[in-house]
Amino acid sequence: MAARKRSSQGVTHVPASDLVSLPRQRSTEGAVEPTSATNPPKIAVALHDGYYGCTSGTGFSNRAFLEVLTRTLPPGRLLVIPVRIPRSDPSHDPVWVAETERILRRAGAEVVPVPGGRAATAAVAGCEALCERVTEVARLHLADVPAAQLIGLDIPFIGLGSHRRAEDPFSLLLVPRSTSELASPEDQRRVRWEHKGLTAAVSGGAHIAAISHHMRGHLEQVYGIPRHAVVDLPNGLLLSDHRDVPLVPLPPRAGAGFLLAMGRAVESKGFEDLLEALRLLGAQGERVPHLVLAPTTHTENLTDHQLQLHAMVRDYAIDATFLPRFSPHYRAWLRSSALRGVVVPSRAEPFGRIPLEAFAAGAAPVIATRAGGLTETVVDGITGFTSEVRDPMDLARAIWRALHISDREREQMRARSRALLTARHDYEATIRSYLRQYTPWAMTLSATARGRA
Structure with missing residues (x-):
């Protein structure tokens, strides 16, 4: 061996050679017998x-x-x-x-x-x-x-x-x-x-x-x-997981304030709905912060879906940084004082880890759709703001609410979010x-x- x-x-x-060479001992009935009691x-x-x-x-x-x-x-x-x-x-x-x-x-x-x-x-x-x-x-x-x-x-x-x-x-x-x-x-x-x-x-x-x-x-x-x-x-989450996340520099245009949206570059994450919501806000005269958008893959070239999203950013003239490659360092931005909100526009979500990441880092508010498991963590007006799934107009309203909360409301939301994380998601x-x-x-x-x- x-x-x-x-x-x-x-x-x-x-x-790999051990996958076929390790000895086994079996009884006459076919059950595995331990070779050593230790x-x-x-x-x-x-x-x-x-x-x-x-x-x-x-x-x-x-x-x-x-x-x-x-x-x-x-x-x-x-x-x-x-x-x-x-x-x-x-x-x-x-x-x-x-x-x-x-x-x-x-x-x-x-x-x-x-x-x-x-x-x-x-x-x-x-x-x-x-x-x-x-x-x-x-x-x-x-x-x-x-x-x-x-x-x-x-x-x-x-x-x-x-x-x-x-x-x-x-x-x-x-x-x-x-x-x-x-x-x-x-x-x-x-x-x-x-x-x-x-x-x-x-x-x-x-x-x-x-x-x-x-x-x-x-x-x-x-x-x-x-x-x-x-x-x-x-x-x-492991409740100590964010204590030693090293800070990394923000994208250049995000320092004055930014929204963060990240996840796999698949249609179920709803990034098209987010971009449409931001277009609607802009058309209404709302000053929308810089968007840090990370619909990510590990492929060498942009996927068709990423190309579609990039074209929407360009055509809608959205002030955004587009990040197509995944990095575990992105979550460090959840701790930035310039963060104005974390957007999770999913169309389907079995659980939704990003809101918990935001809660652990003290990021608030979280804006999320009422898709699947997100409803168990993002509660409207309590731990964040919510919208209907696949409804850019409703998502625009939720983002507007998030951009206009007071410092006191933000602190209350942080405290309630942390309490939910500790009580239910340790x-x-x-x-x-x-x-x-x-x-x-x-x-x-x-x-x-x-x-x-």
């Missing part, structure tokens, strides 16, 4: 974003998930299975990787990357191949432990249930942070694949996590997941609650380990 490698951060990496139970986590870099809010959420596990599980209990992103990929961030591995080192985590790259998650065939590889990694590396769970983070791993066998030595939890029915319903091949994968997972005894009340209803009503198979695992508390309820064995030290402690 090839030797295991340690990075400079001390995280154990297993070479092997601890394990949690395995498969993820496509958040290890080698961060391309969206999903990457932040995925790494936060890993960080909570490193703080919660005893050492040696965590197996991480990331989709390998090569250094040549624009989304590969060496600084992010170093920080991720520093976090994992604390837990003595084992890391087994699977090949595929970012392109593998773009098509159903690629996701199927990833699910097969991840299941085989879990089967090999968890064969000798007394208890284990495999957690698949987000859409590319919805098909894990189709590859899991009844005799496999691990239970399964799927955490879809969105679905194709929400984000791209026109992609019926992918929608059918998700339905098939979720049905197979539930038939095999898996749980499906709901990251919001909206997602619970969506999974039950649209995907037909039975209520008993859905567990509440609401998304959130991600560390949420994940620990799940572990205590569904995998208590993962958090319990053995008698031998307790004696050493």
